[in-house]
Amino acid sequence: MKTSDKRRDIMQAALELIAEQGFHRAPMAEIAEKAGVAAGTIYRYFESKDVLITKLHRELEDKIMAVLQEGYPSGRPLRERFLYLIRELLRYFITNPLHFRYMEQYFNSPYGISMHRDRLLGKSGNQDILMDIFDQGIEQQVLKEFPKAVLFSLAFGPMIFLMRDHIFDFIVLDEALIKQITEACWDAIKR
Amino acid sequence: MKTSDKRRDIMQAALELIAEQGFHRAPMAEIAEKAGVAAGTIYRYFESKDVLITKLHRELEDKIMAVLQEGYPSGRPLRERFLYLIRELLRYFITNPLHFRYMEQYFNSPYGISMHRDRLLGKSGNQDILMDIFDQGIEQQVLKEFPKAVLFSLAFGPMIFLMRDHIFDFIVLDEALIKQITEACWDAIKR
DNA sequence: CGCGTGAGAATGAACGTTCACTCATTAACT
DNA sequence: AGTTAATGAGTGAACGTTCATTCTCACGCG
Structure with a gap:
């Protein structure tokens, strides 16, 4: 709880500003102010x-x-595991809208391209639950x-589109709707 | 072929630069250079x-x-009209990748939000073929x-995701695959 | 215990760069 | 000659980053 304190504050401030305004409208000076440190401090x-x-x-x-x-139903059938993943990811993003906005920014940037390439080629470090489902399926x-x-x-x-709509209040993703949507996604990929 | 000449050149240069580099890496000076005019001219x-x-x-x-x-099969069944729309849009973007990249940039920007809102609320000027299909369906x-x-x-x-993958060579969208994909989309929305 | 010290942490003014936009000047056309 | 079009150096604002300076505080010494 010493250095990590300021580090945390900076990361949190950056998360909020970037998620809300985008990379370009999140100047270091403002991140610093929001984090309660001086601009130069970030560079430490x-x-x-x-x-x-x-x-x-x-x-x-x-x-x-x-x-x-965490609650991933490893032993269960493919369909159930797939529905679980989509549903929980939706829930996570609904609970943490800033996280979604940030990931979206990141994905729609040069960074996102190489990340996506690695994922499709199976080069992401940890083993990839979703890609495993596809392989097995x-x-x-x-x-x-x-x-x-x-x-x-x-x-x-x-899912990405819907989260956007949800965050901008074009739609309300309640539990009933989430269930139907995840099943619609399954309909799209199931044989 | 007088004023519209330079106007065209500027728009084309802007399209290419923005599509390839994004709004922020497409300075007016560079657009001007590419269009073969001076920076100030753009502002005319x-x-x-x-x-x-x-x-x-x-x-x-x-x-x-x-x-x-153009070739929209107005009189035909819903399914056919839907498949037509998705397929033709995919084809258009494959033929005009810069147009896709530009629209994507635009959509993932503050501009895109209000545009999307208008569309969902049916406030886009022209009547919206796709939304009509949904209403009728x-x-x-x-x-x-x-x-x-x-x-x-x-x-x-x-579709958006796939176009991205296609443009970055993560996937090749040939006619056979397009057919299967559009049908998978239909599976997702059909009752 | 009080005090001086030194090293790491933090600061924020200043720097260099980039960019959208302006405008006095020049060129082109009628 | 006069009107419109085009120019491009210049302007000011915004930004990421640097660095000389200041602050903090644990520790050793008298």
């Missing part, structure tokens, strides 16, 4: 804005992955015979 | 960068809508009973 903890952005992303990703792993002929990128898009594309 | 045709960006978007949207209307009980925003996400979310 992060060598550049880029590094701060990347570290923040990695931290969020780890946290989300941990949440998804194709093998067991439960899923349509699509490249993984296509399955990924059919499953995640709608 | 567009009162600000914002206006240029908005005009460019409107033009692309009009063009895309015109293409979609719900009425005729062919589609799942979702809010239009949800149907929209299920239909378009995957």
